[in-house]
Amino acid sequence: DAGITQSPRYKITETGRQVTLMCHQTWSHSYMFWYRQDLGHGLRLIYYSAAADITDKGEVPDGYVVSRSKTENFPLTLESATRSQTSVYFCASSGQGNNYGYTFGSGTRLTVV
Amino acid sequence: GQQVMQIPQYQHVQEGEDFTTYCNSSTTLSNIQWYKQRPGGHPVFLIQLVKSGEVKKQKRLTFQFGEAKKNSSLHITATQTTDVGTYFCADSGSSNTGKLIFGQGTTLQVKP
Structure with a gap:
């Protein structure tokens, strides 16, 4: 999905x-999400945002910071990377929250050495 | 907190065999969504089930929502090698926050 x-x-x-991991969507979706995916843990929610300037913690927020000054962008920052943050990170967006499927980005594979 | 459990974790089948993955919860599920993730790819939305007892089909894929809304299943008839991947179920939970709670996924391998 190019969007x-x-x-x-x-x-x-x-x-x-x-x-900082970048995420950009072109649909003006209200909701955006950051997940990490690790073997044996599935998809775990880090942070999410319901609209510009509104963000909230997910299941595993420690060590991460997000911002959403514009609807289309939702960057994720690892303030001081640790080896345990080695993972695949997926950004996703949704137009209407719970009632619509997410569209995921292609992911960022991050390795912390 | 709410947990969504998927079984089995892994499944190996011969091409042409059927496959089923189950999604279970101790609490009532709100809306169930199903996603497929190909190896090395990203999750892709397949379908959403909303109503108790709902059954939806997409070609060889049949999705079902339990009568008590505590479980859901995905059944693939006559698997093909293109079905390989990990299938996730996800529940929206009781609050309308936009968050989804994902199951751990079932990884399907298909032997040609």
Whole structure:
């Protein structure tokens, strides 16, 4: 789905560095989400946003920061990367919350060394 | 908090065999959504079930919502190699926050 893009696709960073993962959608969807996917844990919600300037914690928010100054962008920042944050990160958006399916981005594979 | 459990975790089938994955919850499910994730890909929305007892079909895929809205299933008839991937169910929970609670997924392998 070209309407939601994540960048970068792959990232290697060192422990302790700050890294930002970008997510951009072109549909003006109200809801946006960040999930991480690890073997054995499925998809775990990090943060979500119901609209610009409204964000809330998900299941595993520690060590992450988000912002949403514009509807179309929802960047995820790892303030001080740790090895446990090595994962695949997916951004998703939805037009009407619970009643519509999510559209996921292609993901960012992050490795913290 | 609410948990959505999927079984089995893994399933290997011979091409042409049927496959079923189950999604269970201890609490009443709100709306159930199903997603497919191909190896190396991202989850893709398949369908949403809303009503108790609802059954929906997409070609060889049959989705069902339990009468008590505590379980759901996805059945694939005569699997093909293109069915390989991980199938996730997700529940929207009781609050209209837009959040989905995902099951752990069932990974399907199909032997040609």
